[in-house]
Amino acid sequence: MTRHCFAARALLPAGWARNVRIAIDAAGGFADVAADTAGPRPGDEVLPGPVLPGMASLHSHAFQRAMAGMAETRGPGSDDFWSWRELMYRFVARLTPEAAFAIARHLYVEMLRNGYTAVAEFHYVHRRPDGTAYAAPAELLLRHLAAAREAGIAITLLPVLYRWSDFGARPLQPRQARFGNDPAAILAMVEAARRAAAGDADVRVGVAPHSLRAVDAASLRELVAGLEAIDASAPIHIHVAEQTKEVDDSVAASGSRPVEWLLSNQPVDRRWCLVHATHMTADETAALARSGAVAGLCPSTEANLGDGIFPLPDYRAAGGRWGIGGDSHVSRDPAEELRLLEYGQRLALRRRNLVAGGAVGSPGSDAVGTTLWTEAAAGGAQALGRPMGALAAGLRADLVELDPGAADLHAREDDALANALVFSGTPGLVRNVMVGGRWVVRERRHRLDDEGGEDAYRQALRMLLA
16 A cells, blocks of 8 residues: 655755656555645645755674774874774674674664665674584574664665785685675675575675685685676675775785786676775876775775775765765664765865765765765665665665754754754754665654663673673
């Protein structure tokens, strides 16, 4: 049965529109989205607040949510990504399946409250602390599927191939034992996850070769070929060029920079998401844009780890598609990620209002908030392999309604609403959130608020931090 919502204002693919009537079919998709209608009809659910498409987080390591704020004390040497990683190793050694589930469920609820409606889980903790396999090798991966289903967020599961400790196929270190697998084992996890998804329209499954330092060329070819045999349209995500040390080590090992090597040696296309891709030459930037792949940008984590700043204006000018991810989840708010993304560009280039107007997937607005939200939503949808990212017929019915009574939205219309959402810095502007035609947040509350979800997260923290 089709039901209808009516929004006084909504952000459509062509830009902001008024008097928008939205038809949602029984399968949880948009059956029709019509602007400039005469008004709500009897039985329509009226949404008085501004409506935007739901946002995808294209990069998540859910367990790292429980580490937020723990690595902010300076050590005896110079702190960077590599010193942060030492804390992560100690933390992950204590992670249990029960804790992984509790952390992920809590995180996904937080994300929903802020306007994320889907997440790509880049999951690399597969084994027991001693490196032996669980009885069900996909145990921890499927805990994230269960957490997503309880929270009500759509999910793209990306079991990670992590075979080596560094370039040159160096063996894994003992503290990396929980990550280790070969392509056949990862492909078996893909099959297990697909069986568990059982045709769920809000679950996709792909793979994630962790990085070029952790996956050799032959293993990468085997993994990609195996995935194509299972699902030729499935997403493929990879960390690449996040750190200058990684770039230097890649050149020393292969004679090529990471993005350069990947584009020359793999069939990189719109199925791929290159996460971070922070350190690229001008030629690499243009080539990545031409490939059709998505650049996965994680501004809060990249700032937290001191990674660097992605060359977004040049990439957009070349037609590149991009999206945002929470990564280590020092932020769970898409508006904050987008604000940090634009501000990083301003700091690097000493100009203002840089991400606006006319790039791929953009309505051509000169408003930065509208452009950021629209492009990130479209790029995230592509990276997750899920039909979402816009209020349009044929896509999943994901939407975010802002609070019509919020002071920072008062007397603002259209582009000014999106600018306020992204740049006012005000938390709690999201009031209601729908995923696949189901309301999962109403009046800022999630049903798990009354069912002890946060208590389980606290218990997991007590165990991990003991």
